[in-house]
Amino acid sequence: MRALDAGLIICGECHRLHRRSAAHLHCQRCGARLHARRPHSIARTWALLLAAAILYIPANLLPIMSVNFLGNGAPATIMGGVIELIHAGMLPIASVVFIASILVPSFKLCGLVLLLYSVQRYQRLSPRQRILMYRFIEWIGRWSMLDIFVIAILVALVRFGNLASIEAGPGAAAFALVVVLTMLAATSFDPRLIWDNTDTDADHD
Amino acid sequence: MPSSPAPSTTDLQDVPLSSLLACHECDLLLRHVDLPLEHKACCPRCGYELQTHRAHMSRRALALVLTALLLYIPANFLPIMQLDLLGQRSEDTVWSAVLALYQSEMVFIAVLVFLCSMAIPLLKLLCQLWVLLAITLRRGQRPALQVYRLYHHLREWGMLEVYLMGILVAIVKLADLADLHLGAGMACFIALLLAQVWLEVSMSPHQVWDALEDAHARA
Incomplete structure (x- = not known):
């Protein structure tokens, strides 16, 4: 039985239970506004996801950093950096880097689209599979910042004037925005929606 | 330890709310049980970890917060590594990485790196310190509730462990380009990360909320 069916609302921030009534708009313990489900969860997640998907294109096409060595500048994209590492034998x-900056962002974008679609339409995946996917997306999101931190450290460390220097490129800003937007999208998605449109009381023991 | 089965009674109006519990991730209604020490309760339907009961929660967490705060300054301002190239030397600290990005006119990335690697981790620790002090000293619980809410919003934006991975990737990238030495900042950074992870494990949220509420109700 869902708490919602029992006329109970759980506080989104401190998880205290409340009886559903007009008198309780705010949590009695922490003061947060009470909502049965996160407000406009689907619309917000779609909006953030769409913005992230658009920025994903410049993030991959523009150079994220350029390495200047003895006067020769070589701008590199994300994929270019991975290929360079492979050529250098550092598999x-x-x-x-490939997993953190290419696989994970694509997986997050596709996974969240799939989750949203499954919540709005009929779905083949079981709720358990989808909740695992959601948790994975939520957990892995931050790891995409890896490339941004690597760039920050390299820029600070390799500063030898004309001899050798590393600069961040415009692709890095786009990529950082993709990471932030997908993280926000994952937070605004309400996992309870996954269970709402499935009759799954039989699903648990 | 599995959680108790969902209540099947239809007249839930008479059941006190304190004897009920709802899963935050799937909204399944459950009956609340008092957990023994160092046990956790998981949602039987979706597997979400509902509650964990830690022993000596506030004392242990307070020690860890103070450890982490002591390590914060050396971890961020001592050199993590040094690079020697043809007689020239450059040093990298967490703070100098932010500055270098800022100076190369990547202001947005500089701000983001500053937030995720320095500002938010510090703010999280200060929030935790405030909350733990409020619990220990039994005063100021009302503002502490708001501070603890803020902490939960900041939680996933502190990215020390990702930063450590970034340091490792940078080391591998630079290792055969030039002479690379690790500095004292690296050890402090790893220690800070460990203290912070341990703190997050031992500071069980439901115990904190309950402690703040109890004191709040008594006051």
Whole structure:
């Protein structure tokens, strides 16, 4: 049985239970506004996701950093950096960067679209599979910041004037925005919606 | 430990709210049980970890918060590594990385890196310190409730562990380009990260909310 069906609302911030009534608009413990479900969850998530998807294009096409070595500047995109690492024979680190900056953002975008679609339409995935996917997306989101931190450290460390220097490129800003927007999208999605449109009381023991 | 089954009675109006519990992630209604120490309750339907009962929560957490705060300054301002290239030397600290980005006119990224690696981790620790002091000293619970709400909003935006991974990737990238030495800042940074992760594990949210509410009701 859902708490909602029992006329109970759970505070979104401190998880205290409240009886559903006009008198209780705010949590009695922490003062947060009470909502049965996160307000406009689907619309907000779609909006953030769409913005992230659009920025995903410049993030991958524009150079995220350029390495100047003895006067020769070489701008590199995200994929370019991964390929360079592979050529240098550093496969483990290449795969870490590849997973964090290419696989994870794409997976997040596709995964959230799939979750939204499954909540709005009929779905084939079971709620349990979808909640696992949601938790994975929520947990992995921050790891995409990896490339941004690497750039920050390299820019600070490799500062030898004309001899060698590293500069961040415009792609990095776009990529950072993609990460922030997908993280916000994951937070605004309400996982309870996954269980709302499935009759799954039989699903638990 | 599995949680108790959902209440099946239809007249829930008479059941006190304190004996009920709802899963935050799937809204399943459950009956509340008092957990023994170091046990956790998980939602039987979606597997979400509902509650964990930690022993000596506030004392242990307070010690860890103070440790983390002591480590914060050396971790952020001592050099993490040094790079020697043809007689020139450059140093990297968490703060100098922010400055370098700012000076190369990538203001947006500089601000973002500053927030995720320095400002928010510090703010989180200060929030936790405030809340734990309010619990220990039994005063100021009302503002502490708001501070703890703020902490939960900041939570996933502090990214120390991702930053450490970034340091490792940078080390591998630079290792054969030039002479690289690790500095004292690296050790402090790892120690800060460990203290912070341990703190997050031991500071169980439902115990904090309950402690703040109890004191709040008594006052």
